[in-house]
Amino acid sequence: MKAIFVKKAGGPEVLECREVEQPTPGDQELLVRVRAATVTRGDVALRSMPRAILVPVGLLFGFKPMEIPGVEFAGEVVAVGGKVGRYQVGDLVFGTTTGLARGANAEYVCVPETSRLGVLAKKPEGLSFAEAAALPVGAMTARFLLVRAGLKSGDRVLVHGASGSVGACAVQLAVLAGAEVTGVCSAGNTALVRSLGASRVIDYATEDVTAGPGGFDLVFDAAGKLSRRRCRAIMAPGGRYTGVRSPTSERLEDLAFVTDLAAAGKFKVLIDRSFPLTEVAEAHRYVEAGHKRGNVGILLD
Numbered sequence: 158m159k160a161i162f163v164k165k166a167g168g169p170e171v172l173e174c175r176e177v178e179q180p181t182p183g184d185q186e187l188l189v190r191v192r193a194a195t196v197t198r199g200d201v202a203l204r205s206m207p208r209a210i211l212v213p214v215g216l217l218f219g220f221k222p223m224e225i226p227g228v229e230f231a232g233e234v235v236a237v238g239g240k241v242g243r244y245q246v247g248d249l250v251f252g253t254t255t256g257l258a259r260g261a262n263a264e265y266v267c268v269p270e271t272s273r274l275g276v277l278a279k280k281p282e283g284l285s286f287a288e289a290a291a292l293p294v295g296a297m298t299a300r301f302l303l304v305r306a307g308l309k310s311g312d313r314v315l316v317h318g319a320s321g322s323v324g325a326c327a328v329q330l331a332v333l334a335g336a337e338v339t340g341v342c343s344a345g346n347t348a349l350v351r352s353l354g355a356s357r358v359i360d361y362a363t364e365d366v367t368a369g370p371g372g373f374d375l376v377f378d379a380a381g382k383l384s385r386r387r388c389r390a391i392m393a394p395g396g397r398y399t400g401v402r403s404p405t406s407e408r409l410e411d412l413a414f415v416t417d418l419a420a421a422g423k424f425k426v427l428i429d430r431s432f433p434l435t436e437v438a439e440a441h442r443y444v445e446a447g448h449k450r451g452n453v454g455i456l457l458d
């Protein structure tokens with residue numbers, strides 16, 4: 158099969174499209190023919206992290222150094238191990254390869270039926286392969302952090318980095334929960350963030366959001382550029398702060414919550430651009446610039 162291989166830590170040029178052996182599923186694994194995958198900011202960070210750091214960090218958190226990138230995928234089950242119970246050949250599935258050495262920027266991927274780190278679910282009919290692949294990381298991260306920060310109806314919420322993968326999900330989930338949302342992004346993304354339900358949009362290039370006016374019950378830093386200390390002045394008394402620098406875990410309940418909304422047409426999965434498998438390095442360059450609108454897809458036949 159064709160797969161993207163990481164030769165060594167470095168820039169996008171270390172990614173090479175190669176012929177590699179198609180994996181065989183173990184007893185509790187599924188073999189999925191990948192129809193869509195993505196390139197996330199996490200893929201970019203893992204690609205550039207030196208092995209001397211990646212290996213000990215991986216040992217600590219239980220993930221293997223990545224040989225084939227691609228955390229998110231959607232596709233069709235083409236083989237199942239003998240002990241797989243909930244899936245069969247022909248099922249359409251989506252999820253993440255978190256913790257595995259061989260990810261989904263490949264024609265086939267082997268994933269466990271249940272994983273301590275990643276998620277797997279049946280793809281709803283209402284979502285395309287591209288949408289299903291682009292949903293898990295942004296949606297689970299946004300919901301995990303919003304729930305933990307105690308989001309409630311009527312909250313005045315600031316989402317910093319509102320046009321990115323995590324931020325666009327956070328804006329929509331907060332609006333659906335009955336919050337009044339202010340989004341922060343560059344001027345070119347104002348209309349997009351408004352279309353997601355934000356009632357006000359601030360351009361970070363012309364306005365310092367930490368200088369006020371404030372009164373936010375919840376500040377969500379989806380860009381990883383703020384800090385609780387810098388935001389104190391714009392937080393209402395008793396206001397909460399959360400952001401993407403906090404550790405999160407992938408929870409099936411968060412995935413199911415957002416998937417149901419998306420399948421019902423109440424939540425938009427944003428796909429900025431899509432690339433073929435052979436152009437994953439180009440996709441990494443685009444994602445690494447830090448200005449994608451939502452997600453970047455990798456489409457396979």
Ligand SMILES: NC(=O)c1ccc[n+]([C@@H]2O[C@H](COP(=O)([O-])OP(=O)(O)OC[C@H]3O[C@@H](n4cnc5c(N)ncnc54)[C@H](OP(=O)(O)O)[C@@H]3O)[C@@H](O)[C@H]2O)c1
Nearest residue numbers: 198298318319320321322323342343380381401405447448
């Ligand atoms: N904790 C976790 O589990 C977790 C999970 C996923 C991601 N992350 C991290 O979360 C961050 C965001 O990920 P993502 O995929 O959502 O990123 P992304 O899609 O690249 O979006 C980045 C967002 O930040 C905005 N932005 C760029 N430069 C900015 C600046 N100088 N000031 C303010 N905003 C700026 C962008 O707006 P414009 O494009 O309009 O400039 C965009 O809205 C990354 O650091 C990623 O590693 C963490």
